Amino acid sequence: MRVIIHDLENKYNKLLLQKCDRIIVVDGKYSACRGCFNCWTKHPAECFIKDSLHEVSKEIGRADELIIITENYYGMYSPPVKNILDRSIGISTPMSIYRGKEMHHTTRYGMRELLSVYAYGEMTDAERESFLFMIKRNALNLGYKHYSFTYLESIGGLGEI
Amino acid sequence: MMKILLINGSPKKKMSASGFLLTLQSLFVRGDIQRESLRTKGDHGRILKKLKDTGTVIFFLPLYVDGVPSHVLYFMKDMEGYCRVNQIHLKVYLISNAGFIEGKQNEALMQVFKNFCHACACEWCGGIGIGGGVMLNVLRILFFVFAGIFLLGIIISGVQRGDWLPVEAIEIFLRQIAIIVFLYSGVLFYMIRMAGAVNKGEFSGVKYTRVLVPSFLFIIIANIFFIIISLGKGGIFRGWLR
């Protein structure tokens, strides 16, 4: 399964739906993570906050390919996109192991294939380097075997996804 | 006098490791210290207003998915706009703490903060990335537990035997404190160093440290910790690892 998270206008949904099985809506109308870990310890892979991200861990966790299209913010995702990632830590379990010679959580849905990130908006060279590093870290941390990062000069480049 | 603003960016209302690190750092930093808690968008206006007569900001953040928690990222965008419009050039330090044991796992977050400072024409003055944040919290609770047991021991020994200075109890307590201080020593060392840099308005460097426990042991302890919590909260009976 292929899932897309994007913070573009809704008019792009039609085009993007041809390229994936599901789009997770980034409208910012959801709460930020409160850091309670109940999605690990109380009701696994579910958030206690009953908004559109209540079960987002299951949606992301069950997809072997996650595509993120995001505006650049200082060399990372835009806030509403990052909000979704923060609310989806239920894709991991609370148990830890070594992965890539560091401590990480075991994956609830097994290792997934690919994390692809497409970033747009102004980006300095330093931000580009940081973004690539962030995605490398995320792929290891969240349990993706491969990752890719593409800078979109313009939204027209979406066709190549 | 320009203020030093300490901002706790943990969304937790109480018992956050970031809040604890903030309290600790306020012991070492000199000047007109102000404390703020950044949990929701409702906090932005109040904190931004304070930036006008602030010279230095120290952020205390939890690491979320290798980066900045989303609610803090929203604030950073607002702060960038506010600093630009009001021509505010602050000195910015960061103390971040991660759940995993390796302090180096905060590296991507440090880079993002450096980029952020560049974007809002503030001065990036460095940071400390700390590993083992949850354990920092547990250790401080243990400190109070040990202190409580110690006091109770003194009272019992005083009332029962008239011995208000029980040497054995004092020895045990001092040993317990020494172990906690040892486990904290890397964190304390770098925080005191950073405080020195803050007091002089200098760059403090970017440093990584951790609770001083071997990582294999930390992983075992962390797993036991989550098993116990999940037993208590019931998650273990609701498809815990599925």
Ligand SMILES: Cc1cc2nc3c(=O)[nH]c(=O)nc-3n(C[C@H](O)[C@H](O)[C@H](O)COP(=O)(O)O)c2cc1C
């Ligand atoms: C949504 C979320 C994401 C997290 N991501 C990471 C991570 O990527 N790496 C890590 O080491 N710890 C991670 N943690 C653990 C926190 O950084 C850790 O528990 C920290 O001590 C919390 O600090 P606080 O008590 O100040 O909120 C995450 C926690 C939450 C709730």
